[in-house]
Amino acid sequence: MPKEQSGPLRLDGDGKPLWLSLELTYRCPLKCSWCNNPLDFDDYAANELSTEEWKQVLRDARGLGALQRGFTGGEPLVRDDLEELVAYADSIGFYTNLITSGIGLTEARLVALKAAGLKQIQLSLQAMTPGLNDALVGARAHALKLEAARMIKAHGFPMVLNMPVVKQNID
Numbered sequence: 001m002p003k004e005q006s007g008p009l010r011l012d013g014d015g016k017p018l019w020l021s022l023e024l025t026y027r028c029p030l031k032c033s034w035c036n037n038p039l040d041f042d043d044y045a046a047n048e049l050s051t052e053e054w055k056q057v058l059r060d061a062r063g064l065g066a067l068q069r070g071f072t073g074g075e076p077l078v079r080d081d082l083e084e085l086v087a088y089a090d091s092i093g094f095y096t097n098l099i100t101s102g103i104g105l106t107e108a109r110l111v112a113l114k115a116a117g118l119k120q121i122q123l124s125l126q127a128m129t130p131g132l133n134d135a136l137v138g139a140r141a142h143a144l145k146l147e148a149a150r151m152i153k154a155h156g157f158p159m160v161l162n163m164p165v166v167k168q169n170i171d
Contacts, residue, residue, distance in 0.1 A: 077101075096117055107155075
């Protein structure tokens with residue numbers, strides 16, 4: 001019987017990682033107070049891994065036995081090579097998942113991501129009311145997030161809503 005596991009690295013019974021979350025960028029159009037990303041995003045943009053470096057990370061992870069891949073950030077949609085990375089991950093056998101705020105998501109981008117092999121989207125929503133949601137993320141984003149959810153469903157993606165629980169939205 002496998003040992004109980006704790007922490008962010010989930011392993012199967014043979015000690016292989018099952019799921020890999022790659023933070024492609026720190027850049028993000030939102031300013032959520034609880035976010036663990038640095039506030040000086042622009043200082044980090046020049047040091048992001050290149051497309052080829054991320055492909056090597058994906059190959060290495062696949063070689064370790066990882067099966068699922070989550071693309072996250074910051075906001076992964078700011079990467080111009082996101083579709084290429086999704087396609088590459090799909091081509092080497094990963095189940096691909098996008099974890100996004102939805103800001104910057106367009107119909108054309110969804111079509112391209114689906115064609116690249118994206119399987120699922122996790123969309124963050126900080127509150128059900130526009131005022132509270134926008135206050136929590138430091139931008140007028142609620143309507144954009146609802147539109148992103150509508151587009152995601154219209155394109156047939158399985159969707160998970162991620163809602164961080166903070167004292168302001170717990171009721």
